[in-house]
Structure formats: structure tokens, C-alpha cells
Amino acid sequence: MAFLLGEGSIRSISFSGDIYGVTALFAQTSFQMMMYGMGAPFFLAGIAGVALLMVKKRHCRAERALALIFFLALISYYLFFVQIVRQAVYRFNLPMTVFLSVYAGYCIDFLMGKFEERWKPRYRAIVYLIFLFMALHPLYLTASINANFLMDVRYRVEEWMSGHVPRGSVIEYYSYPHYLPRFPSHARSYRVKIGLPNVEDRRPDYIVLTSSYYYRFLWNEDIKLPKGMVIPERFIRLARESRFYFMSLFENKTAYRPVRVFMNEIPFFSDLTLLRIIPHHIIVFKRMPDDSSESWIRGIDPLKLFKINMKNHSKKITP
Numbered sequence: 001m002a003f004l005l006g007e008g009s010i011r012s013i014s015f016s017g018d019i020y021g022v023t024a025l026f027a028q029t030s031f032q033m034m035m036y037g038m039g040a041p042f043f044l045a046g047i048a049g050v051a052l053l054m055v056k057k058r059h060c061r062a063e064r065a066l067a068l069i070f071f072l073a074l075i076s077y078y079l080f081f082v083q084i085v086r087q088a089v090y091r092f093n094l095p096m097t098v099f100l101s102v103y104a105g106y107c108i109d110f111l112m113g114k115f116e117e118r119w120k121p122r123y124r125a126i127v128y129l130i131f132l133f134m135a136l137h138p139l140y141l142t143a144s145i146n147a148n149f150l151m152d153v154r155y156r157v158e159e160w161m162s163g164h165v166p167r168g169s170v171i172e173y174y175s176y177p178h179y180l181p182r183f184p185s186h187a188r189s190y191r192v193k194i195g196l197p198n199v200e201d202r203r204p205d206y207i208v209l210t211s212s213y214y215y216r217f218l219w220n221e222d223i224k225l226p227k228g229m230v231i232p233e234r235f236i237r238l239a240r241e242s243r244f245y246f247m248s249l250f251e252n253k254t255a256y257r258p259v260r261v262f263m264n265e266i267p268f269f270s271d272l273t274l275l276r277i278i279p280h281h282i283i284v285f286k287r288m289p290d291d292s293s294e295s296w297i298r299g300i301d302p303l304k305l306f307k308i309n310m311k312n313h314s315k316k317i318t319p
Contacts, residue, residue: 012085012087012232012233012234013085013087013230013232013233014086014087014088014229014231014232015086015087015228015229016086016229017086018228020227020228021086021228021230022083022228023228024226024228024229025082025083025086025088025228028088029078029082029088029096030043032088032275033093033096033097033100036090036141036270037090037093037094037141038097038100038101038104038138038141039138039140039141041133041134041137042101042134042137043100045103045104045108045134046100046102046103046104046107047100048103048107049102049103049104049105049107049110050068050071050100050103052106052107052110053067053068053103053106054068070099071099071100071103073099074099074100077095077099078096082096090275108131108134111127112127112128112131115127140269140270141270143269144269144270144272145272145277147268148266148269148270148271148272148278149277149278151265151266152264152278153262153263153264153265153278153279153281153282154180154181154278154279154282155181156262157181157208157260157262157282157284158181158182158183160262160284161181161184161187161284165183165184165186165187165205165206166187166205167186168187169184169186169187169188169205169206170187170203170204170205170206171183171189171190171204171205171206171207172189172190172191172192172199172206172207172208173189173190173191173192173208173209173210174191174192174193174196174213174214174217175191175209175210175212175213175214179210179212179213179276179279180208180210181208181282183208187206194241196217196241196242196245196246197241197244197245199245199254200255204287205287206284206285206286207249207256207284208282208283208284208285209282209283209285210279210281210282211273211280211281211282211305212273212276212279212280214246216234216238216239217238217239217242217243217245217246218239218246219231219235219236219238219239219243220239220243249285255287255289256285256286256288257285257286258283258284258285259284259285260283260284261283261284261305262281262282262284263281264279264280264281281305283305
């Protein structure tokens with residue numbers, strides 16, 4: 001907690017402290033809770049449940065305060081944690097979805113009681129179908145998480161590397177390991193945190209990039225973000241050192257060429273790549289000597305993938 005509210009917060013701040021930043025953070029937090037946490041119907045039912053409890057007549061204020069205890073916990077968490085760290089990170093929003101779900105259940109129970117008393121049977125069936133959809137939509141979001149993990153692009157990368165990376169090869173990467181596939185046991189891998197452009201001093205055989213992380217090295221300080229959003233300080237530091245190197249890598253101006261690009265493919269279920277739960281794509285670069293006749297990918301433009309990924313990360317989800 002001390003790290004999140006201290007150094008971890010300062011270097012990762014993604015929203016300004018003015019009214020635009022406060023509003024933008026509230027909007028993105030609500031958007032994430034509504035679209036990825038609870039689902040829009042259940043989220044709106046939660047808001048309605050809070051409103052019902054506020055206007056419902058009770059014998060005393062203490063009874064009303066007790067009924068709204070989870071809402072007070074939600075507000076307290078949002079004001080004294082989310083607005084302090086100024087990040088719209090999905091895992092930070094999970095406690096609030098739990099609190100709000102209590103009031104969604106209350107709203108549904110309240111309305112069902114009213115419908116059973118006053119509505120005709122044929123109308124009740126329609127209402128029950130609506131309530132059923134409200135309950136099944138969060139289940140669909142939960143199933144989407146399972147589907148995204150089961151069809152995770154990293155499994156395909158792992159399988160390909162096991163069969164195509166020669167024994168004794170050296171693999172270089174720049175992100176946290178949990179964003180990457182498991183590398184072959186017969187190869188040596190290491191992470192580089194500083195001095196990334198000095199790749200010729202290290203001369204690895206392969207470089208593996210994941211869309212969940214490499215965009216951090218490519219932010220331009222002059223990029224125009226929506227009002228209230230800011231580029232995290234650590235992204236600016238990383239980009240100052242390594243942006244030119246990564247652009248050269250994507251433009252095939254180094255000794256490395258893309259030999260495989262693995263794209264995330266999740267049919268039917270919700271795509272969660274914007275939450276960085278799984279990568280949108282993974283690119284494998286291989287060192288190619290000048291006299292090499294080995295083929296490399298020419299039909300897929302890694303720079304285009306980069307631009308798509310940058311566009312996604314600068315939309316609704318915090319960098």
C-alpha cells in the first residue's frame with residue numbers, strides 16, 4: 001500500500017490533478033466497471049439500487065446509513081485510493097464492483113416484488129427475461145476471461161519457439177516475464193531494463209516483444225491525449241532512452257527482422273487485450289546476418305501493428 005500511494009503512484013500517474021483529470025478518471029473508472037467488470041445492465045441496476053435506498057422511507061437515519069454501508073465503502077475507496085493514485089487500472093476497480101453488486105441485487109429483488117404484485121402474467125415473463133439477461137451478462141464476461149486465457153496467444157508462441165528456436169540460442173526481452181510466453185528450456189533468456197539501444201553489444205539471437213508492454217518505450221512527449229490524461233512519468237523516461245531504437249527495430253533498420261507475428265484471436269467472447277490481461281500480439285525478431293538467405297516476414301508490417309496498438313492504448317484505457 002505504501003508503494004502504491006508513494007513511488008508506485010507518482011511514476012504511474014495517468015491523469016492530471018485538475019477538474020479535467022478528476023472527471024476523466026471518473027469516466028474511465030465507470031467505463032471499466034460497466035463494460036468489463038459488471039456489465040452495463042448490472043452496473044446500472046447497482047446505481048438504481050443505491051438511488052432506491054436513498055429515497056426509500058426509513059424509521060431513522062441510522063437505519064438508512066446501515067443500508068448504504070457498502071456504498072459508503074465504495075465512495076471512501078474511490079476518493080482515498082483511486083483518486084490519489086490517479087490510475088484507471090482494472091484490478092483497482094474490482095472492490096468497487098463487489099460493493100455495487102449488492103445494490104444491483106437489491107434493485108432486482110425490489111422490482112421483481114413490484115412486478116409480481118401489479119403486472120399481468122404475460123408481462124412478468126418479459127420482465128423476468130430482462131432480469132435473466134442482466135444476470136447472464138456478467139456470467140458472459142466471466143466466461144470471456146476464461147476463454148481469453150484458454151486461447152491466449154502466448155500458448156502458440158511457446159509452441160512455435162519450442163520447435164523453431166535452436167538449442168543454445170539467446171533470447172532477449174524487455175517486459176515483465178508475466179506478459180510473455182514461457183521460453184524453451186534449451187535456450188537462455190534475459191531481460192534488459194537499461195541500455196536497450198546497445199543491442200549490438202549483447203547480440204542476442206532473438207528479441208521477443210509483447211504488445212502489453214513495448215508501447216511504453218514509444219510514447220512521444222508531444223502526443224495529444226484527451227483532456228485530463230497525462231503520459232506516466234516512467235513512460236517518458238523509457239521513451240527518451242529507447243524510442244529511436246524501437247522505431248529502428250520496427251522499420252527493419254537493425255540486424256533483426258520479424259520472423260513471426262502472433263495475433264490474438266478470440267471469437268465470440270469479449271476481447272480483453274485492452275486490459276492487458278493477454279497480449280494483442282507478440283512479435284519474434286531474429287538476428288539476420290547480411291549474407292543470410294533465410295526468409296523473414298514481409299507481408300506483415302510490425303510498424304502498422306505498433307500504430308494499431310498505440311491507438312488502442314490511447315483511447316479508453318489508461319496507458
